[in-house]
Amino acid sequence: MPRENSFTDSEGRSLTPDMEEQGDGRESLEGMAVSPTYNSPAQRTPHVRMNASSEPPRSGRPNPVTSPTSRQSIRSRMTHHTNATNQRPSAWSGMTPLEKFRAAARRVIALHRSTTLLSGGGGRIGAEPGVNPRRASAEALYGHIREDCEIEVVDYSSVRSSFGHMTNREFINLMGDPGASQRDPWVKVRWINIGGISWDVIKALSIKYDLHPLALEDIFHTRSQNRSKADYYPKHLFLRVLCHQLGEPDELDGLSSSQSPTLTGELRSASPLPMEEPEDESEDFNEKDDVTLHGSGPNSRQSTTRKKKRMLFLNKNEKDLEAMMGPDSSGSRLTKLMKAEGAVTQARQKQEEHEISLEALKRGDRVNVKVSPMFLFLFRDGTVISIHPTPNLSFTAPISKRLRQRDTGLRTSADPSMLVHALLDLIVDNALEVIDEYHKKINKFERAILLKPQMKTVRSLHILSGDLILHKRTLEPIKTMIYGLRRYDLDRCAALIDTSNPENEGVKVVGFMSHKSKIYLADVFDHMDYILTSLDMFAGIAENLIGYTFNLASYEMNEVMRRLTLATIIFLPLTLLTGYFGMNFNLMWSVQQNSDLLFWEIAIPLMVLIIPLFTLPDIKRAIHYVHKRMTTKKAIKVLFSQ
Template identity: 60%
Template sequence: MPRENSFSDSDGRSLTPDLEEASGPPPASPTYATSPASPSRHPPTSPTKHTATTRATGATSRPTAGATMEPIHRFRYTVRKVIAMHRGTNVLSGRGVGAEPGVDPRRASADAQFGSIKQDCVIEVADYSAVRTSFGRMTNREFVNFMNDPAASERESWVKVRWINIGGMSWDVIKAVSIKYDLHPLALEDVFHTRSQTRSKADYYMKHLFLRILCHELDEADEPFATTSPAQGSTLTDLPRSDSPTPFTDNDAEMEMREFGNGSFGDDEKTLQGTKSTRRKGRPLLPTSRSDVSTRPNPRSRLTELATMREDAADASKKRRIDEAAIKVLKSGDRVNVKVSPMFIFLFRDGTVISMHSTPNLELTQPITRRLRQRDTGLRTSADPSLLVQSLLDLIVDKALEVIDSYHVKIKKFEREILLKPKINTVRNLHILSGDLILHKRTLEPIRTVIYGLRRYDVDRAAALIDTTAEGNENVKLAGFMSHKSKIYLADVFDHMEYILTSLEMFAGIGENLINYTFNMASYEMNEVMRRLTLATIIFLPLTLLTGYFGMNFGRMWSVQNNHSDVVFWIIALPVMALVLPIFVAGDIVRMIHYFQKRFLTKQAVKSIKTA
């Protein structure tokens, strides 16, 4: 039965089908199969399934039924096409902000939103216990097949801990591991919606503990523009939590609109051009009454609106990148290059640990891997998954310690330059360094909070997930994700974080003091120059006055006509100077007397101690 406020043909069939029917089957993954979709209500006249299957398999054929379709079937195809694009991109009618939180990898919309995030990852799977270890590296396709094969991914009886270390961010890899281990949708959203300056945090879920920690590393690149930036080539989006990344590029969007036009109305390409004045925000995507049939614009205007919105977003992103590039050029110079990138850690109660970081290599975690290969290390002999998480946190803090050491060297260098000879270029470098320290303090302080929470509130937060009032949960044993041994070692990590943060405050204070010292020295030197000029003026002002008097050409001048010499000038000038100079330099004379008195008293005190 057709829905209310929907169109129907002469046979009573709805031309605006339900969303489940209009969305069609979910797009198939390029590496592994998905659950079969339910059959369409009108298979002969629905090209949506054919289109989705063609895209998933990579074929380039396009539907040709548009030219032979009847008008009613062509309209139905058009409606379904628009709905599919609307659900996939989630940007029409301002539906991006305020969308449902979380990323569910089992939904077709997640494939449409995040399917464009692709990267060649390096995945290492390490199974270990106190007596044995097993390591293996995989590519994207190998790992996806490994996750989909229950026999291959099943852990052997001797395995106590399984560590899945993923280097790089790719949707097919994250989708496979999230379905296999049932990662929480909110945790996946935090994985994809993140920035380089996002706060580190710890989230507790029923099945796993989720950590997002910002890793600060020294950037060895020679380019000064890599400072305090996320990893190069990162595919993560910087959109808000409730917004979704656009899955298509500009060329793909234009191709989609051309395909839509060729399959439905066949208009020319001029209708694809859009301006801001043609937007009609707030209008529903489909007609809601029969009056909308005659007054509603061409459905392709919605695609024009989509293209315009994408162009505006691209312009804003371009302007932001231009500003960032300009600031990086202006800040280039003698500074510490630091690369900030997030690491995501999942800890399960069955001994599984999953770590992800955006760099497509495993160089960051190589020290942990080497410790696992040795039999006598505490990490290996304990076979404790929470201790592995502690080791990863300790590794991140050790990387931050290297950054702090570099800043220590740099601040000592600037201090030596300022004390030797203050220069405005050194002040500029100190100003940039102080700004970097403020940013690093903002990103490093949450790590201390996370470590403290894991030590102090682990059991309490894990207990909050269990409803003890529900039937069957009265006698549930409350246990956290972190073991007692890992909490002991986390205390050492917490001490290192305290040292890092106090060092940041100290360096920021030293930098500010050096800047103030530079300007105070410049002001002092200026005062000394003015003091010398004033003293010279005081000395020569009476002489200048008398010289001007004796240099006048009067007709009758007694000091000249009575055969007097220049002795008369000095007879008058010396008494005047003896009177004027003490008046102007009296303060300096008093300070000099006090200085000599204090110096004499000091020498007397030192002499009395030596002779005692």
């Protein structure tokens, strides 16, 4: 059966097969073809179930912890695939000329799609939204997002609980085996807590639970300054919440993460690229390269060898392409695309350099806040999925600790929406710690300004004011999201029902959030309101302190100029007369026939006249001040005399 959204020929075969399925690695670039039976069930690697305890745990990973009330842990029910090989015959054997022609045409289409993936700049604008993990293009675009995740799967009810820690491979095997991933009858809520983002884990998870492509796109394209939101889909509720957490003072300023690009490093309007540049794989493969992802053969669909050979073509640089296509191909479309991609990469590097320089200038007396997104999926069957970019579970450790205690509200209610509330409350509590730290900083700066204003303090206040504006932009949508979960949950679920379908008439609308969780969300809403009002207050205090500093500096400058003006006014007559009597004339009766007494006889009356004339406004203000003081004293005397 052809893939979704793919072109098919008259016989129903896909004209755009998966890049992993287009011939084996032993064929040359020109001679590679696709077998028309590549998707046949007989050619797939057989799956053999075995106990998970037969495989030693990875070093540094905790062993699965089983609750005393649980008979069987999650990992004890997992199955693994065997290291079997699946050798296929040559793709060209047994094919008619017509089939060979069609296979070659499909190969040309696949090569054309590869060049399309390399196009840069505006070529990615207007791409199809969403990420479909079943497409080969998604594998090519996101296949390099690899990380050793820490995964915890918790099954619990009001009476029992089970905890399991897994690695990437163990979790993928769990998602691929329906028997191992099936929940026991006593399980009311299953919480899949993933620390870190890796394409293989997200792909297995999305295929198992049918996550919406738009939600997956938000996971791989979310920046740290994006707005928190709640999206309602027919099968699940998706939440994207920005977490604000205090970092260590000696660490790099966490606010730099708010300006970091997405996982793919591209704009939101662009189609994604790999998270990081792959290592140079142009060397010959060694023996370890034959090790496959799921124990399959080097020519199977899951073989890492096939993926490496496929990426050798996709990651050619400009010189390699020119050498491969010949000296006369300098104006080819592929070379131009590579040049455009190089220009985009260079511009992105310059932008990153500017951002790093700006963050270096802002270092100092700041509040180190780490801003990172958390993604939550809530299903109607009681499954909750949480994904955090940090490859550890330290952020959600308080929730796991509460689930291990039988007398907590999470365990007694066994409500998946209450688990979502607990995660949201955890995020808000961390934001409250950030607000308290900013309160301490504001008090410190205010004390410094009142004692002795300095430009260094004003600089710190300016940076702090900008951080507060940024945090208000990222925290305010959380309040709107929580209000929407409490107020419009049923309305949004009702909007998902297709009223044009007669079968949906009379269907009862059931929201994702329970009545109890809505009551508890009111407390989270109050905390968010306190956080936002505190941010407004801190920003206002910072602006007032900055304005007070400059006003005080201006006042002091005015006082200095006023004193200089008074001195100038006082000595202006004396300076004028001194200049007159100091002229060196032979015939000057005022000097030759008089003493210095004449100088003072003229200077004193002139000073008596000029000084009051220039200081008349100050004299009026002094008289007004004395009058008010006398009036106040008289009123007080009259009050006490009665």
